[in-house]
Amino acid sequence: MPGGGTSPAAARSSRKARLTERHVLALGLAVSGGFVLAAGIVAAATVLGNGSAWAAVHLALAGAAGTAIGAFMPHFAVTLSGTRPEPPLQRLAGLGLLAGGAALAVVGVALLGGGVAMIGSLTFVGGLAVTAWQTAVPSRSPLSRRHPIVTATYLAALAEMAGGVILGGLAAAAFDPVTGAWLTLRGAHAWLTLFGAVSLTIFGTLIYLAPTILGARVRPSRWLVAGTVGMIGGPIVAVVGFVLSSHVLVVAGVALTLGGGIGQIGYVVDVIRRRGPFTSEHDWRRMAYWPLVAGAGWFAAATAVALAHLTLGGRGIVGWSISVLAIPLVAGWMAQALVGSWTHLLPMVTPGSPQVHAAQRRALAPLSRVRPAAWNAGIALAWLGSATGTWPVTATGAILIGAPVLVSVVLLGRALAATRGQ
Numbered sequence: 001m002p003g004g005g006t007s008p009a010a011a012r013s014s015r016k017a018r019l020t021e022r023h024v025l026a027l028g029l030a031v032s033g034g035f036v037l038a039a040g041i042v043a044a045a046t047v048l049g050n051g052s053a054w055a056a057v058h059l060a061l062a063g064a065a066g067t068a069i070g071a072f073m074p075h076f077a078v079t080l081s082g083t084r085p086e087p088p089l090q091r092l093a094g095l096g097l098l099a100g101g102a103a104l105a106v107v108g109v110a111l112l113g114g115g116v117a118m119i120g121s122l123t124f125v126g127g128l129a130v131t132a133w134q135t136a137v138p139s140r141s142p143l144s145r146r147h148p149i150v151t152a153t154y155l156a157a158l159a160e161m162a163g164g165v166i167l168g169g170l171a172a173a174a175f176d177p178v179t180g181a182w183l184t185l186r187g188a189h190a191w192l193t194l195f196g197a198v199s200l201t202i203f204g205t206l207i208y209l210a211p212t213i214l215g216a217r218v219r220p221s222r223w224l225v226a227g228t229v230g231m232i233g234g235p236i237v238a239v240v241g242f243v244l245s246s247h248v249l250v251v252a253g254v255a256l257t258l259g260g261g262i263g264q265i266g267y268v269v270d271v272i273r274r275r276g277p278f279t280s281e282h283d284w285r286r287m288a289y290w291p292l293v294a295g296a297g298w299f300a301a302a303t304a305v306a307l308a309h310l311t312l313g314g315r316g317i318v319g320w321s322i323s324v325l326a327i328p329l330v331a332g333w334m335a336q337a338l339v340g341s342w343t344h345l346l347p348m349v350t351p352g353s354p355q356v357h358a359a360q361r362r363a364l365a366p367l368s369r370v371r372p373a374a375w376n377a378g379i380a381l382a383w384l385g386s387a388t389g390t391w392p393v394t395a396t397g398a399i400l401i402g403a404p405v406l407v408s409v410v411l412l413g414r415a416l417a418a419t420r421g422q
Contacts, residue, residue, distance in 0.1 A: 021075065024091040026350040026416060028071025029342050031099050033412045035063030036335065040405050044398065053326055055110050060330050062102035062124060062165070065198050068338055069161075070098040070127055073154050074134035075349065076205060080150060083138040094134060097127030105169065114173040121169025125162050132158045149228055153204030156232055157197045163239075164192030187250070187320035188242035194322065194329055195257060196235035199299060202337045203231045203264055206292065210268055213289045213344050215276020223266030230260020242317060247310070250317050254307045261300035268296050283365035284343065290372040291340035298332030298379060324386045331401050332379040336372075339408045346415055360415040371404040378404075 039059035046053050074094075078085045085091065104120025135154050167189045170178040178185060211218045238253025240246075272293070278285060302325045309315040322329060347360040378400025385393030 019088045020351070021078075021085045021088060021091065022349060022351045024088050024095070025071055025075060025345075027092070028067055028095055029346055029350070029412065030416055031095065032064045032068040032071070032338065033342070033409050033416075035059055035067060035099075035102070036338065036405065037409045039064060040402055040409075044402055055106055057322075057326050057330055058102075058106050058109075060334060061194060061198060062105060063099065064338060065201075065334055066098045066102050066124065066127070066161075067095060068341070069157075069198075069201050070095050070131045072205070072341075072345070073131055073158075073201065074138070076208070077135045077151065077154065078138045080208065081138045086134045086137065090130070091134065094127050094130035097123050097130060099127075101125070101127055105165075105172070109172050117172035118169045121165050121172070124165050128158050128162050128165070149224075150204050150207055153200055153207075153228070153232065157200040157204065160192045160200065160235065161197035164189050164197060167192065183318045184242050184245050184320075187317055188239045190320075190322050191235045191238045191242065191253070194334075195238070195303070198334055200231050200235070202295070202334070203227060203260070205341065206264070206268065206296075206337075209341065209344070210271045210289070210292060213285065213292070213340075214271055214274075215278060216271050216274040219270075219274075221267065221270060223263045223270060226263030227260050227267055228263075230256050230258070230263055232260075234258070234260050242320070245317065247317055250320075251307070251310050254303060254310060258300065258303045258307055261296070261303050265296050265300055268293055281361055281365070283368040284347075284361040287365055287368040287371065288340050288344035290368075291336035291343075291375070294372060294376050295333045295336035295340070298328040298336070298376075302328040302333070324383060327383045327386055327397075328379060331382070331405075332376070335405065336375065339405075342412060343408075346412070350416070352418060356418050359418050363415040363418065364411050366411065367404075367407065371407060374400045375404040378402075 039056045042059060043053065043056035046056055071091075074085060074091065101120045101122070101124030104123060105117050106120070108114065108117030108120050132155060135158070136151070167178065167185060171182055171185070171189070207224065208218055210216075234253050234255075234257025236253070237256055238250050241249030241251075241253055272289075306325060310317070343364045346364065347357040350357075350360070352360070378397045380397070382394050382397025382401060385391065385395070385397055
């Protein structure tokens, strides 16, 4: 072409060639971080206005966690099996369905009505189906050793998430058989999504991510078996109990889930005990693993309180909801796992040279002692204040949670900015 220009077809081909799995992962982190920020803003408004936490919880769970699952679950499956990921455009389509569906569902329930919420739910389920395909296909013909525990955990999590989302969508659309039984089905919805799908995904990822962060070998143990059985089986038993209106089955499922949470803590503690002798970048590593460790503790604590309410506190299963358990489960468990994971993964999987990735590690490392300490102190205060109805304590806790979350999202944006042009 005159002047050494590039034809439009060649430019499109060049852009297509440059689009890789690393770009998909970077975009997934950016969108997930955006949902975290939106959830934080809505949560702050909720605390100030003493309103419902529904929108904040679902922005965090369906938006932030759902997008992260769509981005990284297939990536981990590919990494463990030693195969190639699905085409980048297909990966982007899955992320778009998840992010768009989550946004539509939340906006539908909050503003536009049940019909929009149902469309959002179905769109989200479509994204889950694409994610399941991208996760399962690489595991069918692995080039390296099979990892059946992780694969089974991931696929079970996706099935639970789909069931919970469909159930919630039908309730939002005022489907009579669901709304008529919602006083018990609401508990099933919570146990399918938060206790089940999201928590199971985090656990399945921790099996290999925790040893990777800490420089230890993956080693089967009784703790791992207990965690796997409890985290997979417990929520399913609880859901069956809610559907059948069986208090005994719900209690059994919650107790089994608590056993899984304790097994998870034991597994993480064992990994910490066998950690490698790192000599550099301690702040970055600390910011990656301390939120994961603390998060496992908050999950077990929330499940223990749920069990105590159902057994010692005389709480029935009719009208059951996560209520004050949302603080340790969402802010303590899910959000900390997300931040700890992206702190470790972003410099490992996004585009860039070794120098760019080193700069990303430095960008993600500031206040590695202060952020986890303030965050977890805030969770304790917010949970206490919410449980006792003490608004100043709740507000103080919310500020202590919100500040580290905001800093973490800003640092994520700075680190992602380093990938521009790569």
